[in-house]
Amino acid sequence: MKIITLSLLLGLCSAFAPSKTNRAFMSKSDDASSSALNAYKKVFVAGGSKGVGRCVVDKLIEAGSEVVALVRSDEAVAELSAIDGVTVVKGDALDYKAVEGAIDGCDAAITTLGGGTGDESERVDYTGNNNVIEACGILGCTRVVLVTSVGCGNSKDAPPPSVYEVLKEVLLLKTKAENVLIKYYTNMNWTIIRPGGLKSEPMTGSAILTEDTNAIGSIHREDVADLAVKVLSSPNTERKVFSAVDPTSTSAANESGATFEEYALN
Numbered sequence: 001m002k003i004i005t006l007s008l009l010l011g012l013c014s015a016f017a018p019s020k021t022n023r024a025f026m027s028k029s030d031d032a033s034s035s036a037l038n039a040y041k042k043v044f045v046a047g048g049s050k051g052v053g054r055c056v057v058d059k060l061i062e063a064g065s066e067v068v069a070l071v072r073s074d075e076a077v078a079e080l081s082a083i084d085g086v087t088v089v090k091g092d093a094l095d096y097k098a099v100e101g102a103i104d105g106c107d108a109a110i111t112t113l114g115g116g117t118g119d120e121s122e123r124v125d126y127t128g129n130n131n132v133i134e135a136c137g138i139l140g141c142t143r144v145v146l147v148t149s150v151g152c153g154n155s156k157d158a159p160p161p162s163v164y165e166v167l168k169e170v171l172l173l174k175t176k177a178e179n180v181l182i183k184y185y186t187n188m189n190w191t192i193i194r195p196g197g198l199k200s201e202p203m204t205g206s207a208i209l210t211e212d213t214n215a216i217g218s219i220h221r222e223d224v225a226d227l228a229v230k231v232l233s234s235p236n237t238e239r240k241v242f243s244a245v246d247p248t249s250t251s252a253a254n255e256s257g258a259t260f261e262e263y264a265l266n
Contacts, residue, residue, distance in 0.1 A: 049076035055225030093128035217245035
């Protein structure tokens with residue numbers, strides 16, 4: 001069965017018209033983020049075999065953290081095992097025990113789990129992420145970064161209505177995972193990042209986080225990963241929900257030229 005990925009569908013909004021969105025503030029330096037990561041020596045990554053998650057693995061290693069990645073395929077095991085500082089656990093995020101075993105001993109977790117519009121995606125977008133959240137709660141891994149999507153929760157009205165309708169089922173499942181984290185794991189220092197339409201080109205370094213729930217646009221996968229690693233060690237992002245877009249990236253979804261205030265990390 002052909003599966004249409006969430007990133008591809010959201011990316012349809014970002015392919016043509018130029019964006020006029022401007023940054024509101026200058027970003028903090030990469031050095032500050034790297035230094036603060038010392039508090040998290042060992043970070044679990046769910047979804048680390050491809051896409052944003054694969055970029056997260058690289059960013060964490062660059063920042064000096066040890067990474068534990070849970071992956072399903074032999075190919076992913078071989079690829080990630082070749083990277084110094086990465087411990088690879090072969091298993092399925094839908095298997096709670098596998099998730100719990102991989103997270104045990106980690107200081108923090110970043111989950112980028114997501115799929116398409118098929119049955120498998122229905123299970124991973126909620127069940128996979130929920131397994132990560134539950135295991136972190138039980139094991140005392142209290143710093144969690146959950147990457148979902150613009151269109152989840154109170155950002156429902158941000159995407160064009162036609163895009164939201166196509167993605168509605170997946171967005172609702174991701175929202176369900178967000179709500180579990182927000183409502184039931186009150187002892188956690190969580191952060192939720194909702195990226196706009198995803199692109200695969202190299203990072204621009206211009207992507208921003210914003211608390212504006214109407215923010216829409218596109219963003220490169222590597223930039224999402226960069227932001228996820230930065231918020232991991234930014235105390236002022238704890239228990240907050242952000243949208244992530246790149247003001248310099250073209251986006252047909254923001255033809256009006258709306259601007260979104262950047263949230264400064266510290």
